[in-house]
Amino acid sequence: MAAFTLTVHHGSPLLFVAGGHARLPDLIGMVEMASTVARMQGYERVLFDLITVQIQLTRDEHVELGQHAARTLAAMKRVASVVDPRFRVGTSEDAARTGGLQLRTFTSLAEASAWMVQP
Numbered sequence: 001m002a003a004f005t006l007t008v009h010h011g012s013p014l015l016f017v018a019g020g021h022a023r024l025p026d027l028i029g030m031v032e033m034a035s036t037v038a039r040m041q042g043y044e045r046v047l048f049d050l051i052t053v054q055i056q057l058t059r060d061e062h063v064e065l066g067q068h069a070a071r072t073l074a075a076m077k078r079v080a081s082v083v084d085p086r087f088r089v090g091t092s093e094d095a096a097r098t099g100g101l102q103l104r105t106f107t108s109l110a111e112a113s114a115w116m117v118q119p
Contacts, residue, residue: 001020001021002019002020002021002054003020003021004018004019004020004021004022004023004026004053005018005019005020006018006030006033008033008037010041012045012117013043013045013046013047013078013080013116013117014034014037014038014041014043014045014046014047015046015047015049016030016033016034016046016047016048016049017049018030018048018049018050018052018053019052019053020052020053020054021053021054021056022050022053022054022055022056023056023057024057024061024064024065027055027057027065028065028068030048031065031068031069031072031073032072034046034048034072034073035072035073038073038075038076039075043076044075044076044077044078045076045077045078045079045116046073046076046078046079046080047079047080047081047082047112047113047116048079048080048081048082049082049109049112050081050082050083050084050087051082051083051084051107051109052084053083053084053087054087055083055087057092059089059091062089062091062092062095063091063092063095064095065092065095066091066092066093066094066095066096066097066098066099066101066103067095067096067099069092069096069099069101069103070095070096070097070098070099070100070101070103071099073101073103074099074100074101076101076102077102078102078103078104078115078116079096079101079102079103079104080103080104080105080106080112080115080116081093081103081104081105081106081112082105082106082107082108082109082112083105083106083107084107085107088105088107090105092105093105
């Protein structure tokens with residue numbers, strides 16, 4: 001099992017590139033880190049590139065992740081995630097949006113990047 005890795009790229013938007021196998025604590029930690037970095041550096045948009053991540057979450061964990069993201073990233077104008085089409089469930093996105101977070105999940109980094117720069 002490949003270790004979960006995370007790289008931060010400062011720019012517009014703030015970009016987190018992850019890889020490996022991810023469980024709920026890994027993804028919650030990533031959201032927490034994004035919140036901290038964004039707040040300290042004044043970012044309003046965060047993009048999570050999870051295209052190479054093997055996501056291992058139950059449906060309930062997807063909901064928990066979305067709810068946590070909504071609470072933790074509430075100050076963000078836009079948040080996007082990019083996942084492999086095999087892991088595109090929509091449950092985390094729905095939970096985050098229900099919680100008021102402007103979040104969209106994509107299966108293409110180009111599409112996510114284009115959405116992130118829209119006013």
